[in-house]
Amino acid sequence: MLRAGPFHTALRWTIAARGLSLDRLRDRLAARGQSVSVSTLSNWQRGVSRPDRRDSLRALTELETILGVPPRALGRLLDEPAHQGRRQPLAPGTPMAVAHRLRADLDAPAEPELDILAVHEDVTILGPDRWRSTARIVVRARRSGVRRHVVLQHSQGDTPPTFEAGRDCELGRLRDSPDCGLIAAELVFPALSRGEAYALEYHTSGPVTENYHGHWLRAGQQLELTLRFGPDCGAERAHRIWRQDGRVPHKDVERLRVIGSRLVYLVDHDIGPGFHGIRWNWQT
Template sequence: MAAGRRISAQELARVVRGGSFAEVLDAAIAVRGLTLDRLRFHLGERGVDVSVATLSYWRHNKRRPERPESMRAVRVLEDVLGLPPTALITLLGPPKPRGRRVRHAGMPLEQRLHKPDEGQYAVVSAHDVFTVGSDRLERGTWSRLVLRGEHGRVTRCLVRYRADHPQFPPALTGVRFCRAGRIATEPDTGLMVAELLLDRPLGAGEHAVVEYRMAAEPGLPVDNYSRRFREPVAEYSQQIQFEGTLPKRCHSFHMSDFDVPERVVERLEVGPSDSTCFVRINLSAGVIGTRWTW
């Protein structure tokens, strides 16, 4: 469905008959004229807590509901959106098999960049600065990683970036203290994996610092930024830099995965530098980010 266009009930009936889960959900939201914030509010009134990010992922076919609590949320969505019972549930089909390859969803893409003799490394710390333009569109993220060699000979690291909407794909737009290597993309999901080549090989216990900038093509206004860690990290800091009008409210959030409800961690203030900041020490694996409201 085209963003921002409100469709008719007749169009909704047509999509319900032949559309996918994401298409029917998108059409129903458009017919009701609901923002994702309002939809989340109505779900909350019925005792279901689903993050705006998760609703957006479902709506744009970036992820599908699978967990029991997510399936319950879908049934409540049918009621909130005025859809026939099971109109959404039946479109999901049987659950996908869960296991190591499913949990590591980026692995098939990363196999394109596989090097069988490459050593292993750990991310000791990470720092992100995400910039939101005066038009409320993303300007990209500068990231800084401190790496430590664990086993073998480490000559590179892999970094990932997923655009909010696949039609606005991401790109690696700058590097420091390293060189850009190969890049693999998944146009259908908006995911990109890039290879950063280190200035020198790392042995076990040795460290390196790399910086890089990634950005998606300007598309729709953004209201959150997050990073997913597959392994625990000793230190992580995140800053959101705003240009132009400042948001009314900001808070940090945490999720164990993208298809579970967000947990608000703390309210964040926008300082005189027009930015927010939080720091986490000994962070566990999961998704952590910042959300704001205009």
């Protein structure tokens, strides 16, 4: 990440690798004569803002020392335009034009009407060839009157996943692109007021052809992902995975605990942009 960037993602994962809270970083910077607020550090690692003033760049130099990275390892990433590396394809090989077409077929607006605050998903691996999940997404309306949300799901293999509405919403129209393995589902719910939050729940299932599961997310969202393995299968090892976009392979970010070969848990309350998920090795 220090080689490829972007700056905010490299900063975020460097901080996570050192196990330091933003409060501790603020205090250590203050001890070195640099005054940087926790909110500013948070904005830097989320891509909301970047250190560009002279005092901020001095603080960044001290921050590199505190984090134990080579000089200019983070600073040189600021030489790249801020927008680079932030485009988020839905999945490797998924043309964005297809995703836009499916959304347009369901009358989804070009500008989002909802902010996704959190994604919670409980996935059960029923066996070596099938999974099912319950997903709960927390949204907040950008305007009054919003009552629909389109969910995009990339299938594993040739069979598209099934969709069912859960609590507090109904399943509307479906559109799919079999060639790309992409399906779009419309969730309908009571009209929201501007600024109002709401939780949508839906159920999906499909065949297992890959040994990973995850989501494409934007900066600042929350993720809670649970993998449960059925009696006919189990996991020997598991890793948190991440990738910036669909042009690069997954990276193993950290080893995750496998509880009794049946349960793996991942939670992050201030996600960086990209694909986040869990990869596992089958128990032999």
